[in-house]
Amino acid sequence: MTRESPAKRPSKNRDKLLKAARRLFAERGYAETGTEDIVREAGVTRGALYHQFADKRDLFRAMLEEMLPEIGQRLFEETMARIAHDREDLQVGCRVLLGIYTDAEVRRLFLIEGPAVLGLADWQALQAPLSTLFLDHALQHLVDEGFIAAGEMRSMNALLSGALQQAALGIAAANDPESARADYTAGLDRIIEGLMRRT
Numbered sequence: 393m394t395r396e397s398p399a400k401r402p403s404k405n406r407d408k409l410l411k412a413a414r415r416l417f418a419e420r421g422y423a424e425t426g427t428e429d430i431v432r433e434a435g436v437t438r439g440a441l442y443h444q445f446a447d448k449r450d451l452f453r454a455m456l457e458e459m460l461p462e463i464g465q466r467l468f469e470e471t472m473a474r475i476a477h478d479r480e481d482l483q484v485g486c487r488v489l490l491g492i493y494t495d496a497e498v499r500r501l502f503l504i505e506g507p508a509v510l511g512l513a514d515w516q517a518l519q520a521p522l523s524t525l526f527l528d529h530a531l532q533h534l535v536d537e538g539f540i541a542a543g544e545m546r547s548m549n550a551l552l553s554g555a556l557q558q559a560a561l562g563i564a565a566a567n568d569p570e571s572a573r574a575d576y577t578a579g580l581d582r583i584i585e586g587l588m589r590r591t
Contacts, residue, residue: 503564
């Protein structure tokens with residue numbers, strides 16, 4: 393039976409634990425990293441760990457939650473730097489996101505360990521707010537320019553979100569992540585170009 397997570401208050405110990413866990417999980421993997429390794433790396437006691445987190449899985453989930461805003465900020469900044477017009481937001485953003493997924497730390501922690509540790513449903517729920525925000529913003533530009541109808545946004549968001557998740561899992565499983573990224577990028581380009589074809 394999993395313990396309930398304690399109340400999480402910002403603290404120096406919490407920050408130390410998250411930083412230590414991120415480094416060790418990225419280097420060794422979740423299964424090969426014990427809580428004793430984490431508290432030693434963080435320079436805190438086991439009691440400090442269990443004051444902030446219910447268990448190792450809870451700490452891992454909190455670490456992924458901390459990574460999501462970083463991924464979102466990088467997605468925003470790199471996309472904005474590459475587009476010349478709002479209508480390009482969706483296609484360029486998808487390309488940028490798949491590029492982020494090939495980053496060694498993101499791929500290991502978020503794409504490989506994430507679904508394995510949390511389970512697919514929890515992993516999907518964790519990233520859903522970022523995915524929805526990005527896709528709603530990008531699809532709204534296509535609505536504004538008449539490429540799709542406002543009533544299509546919800547279904548388009550769900551379909552594209554599913555495609556991005558499958559691409560993420562494909563990149564995670566690939567022996568050559570860069571080659572997989574290129575293949576999935578080409579496929580998404582075809583889908584998005586179809587959305588932007590005026591009828």
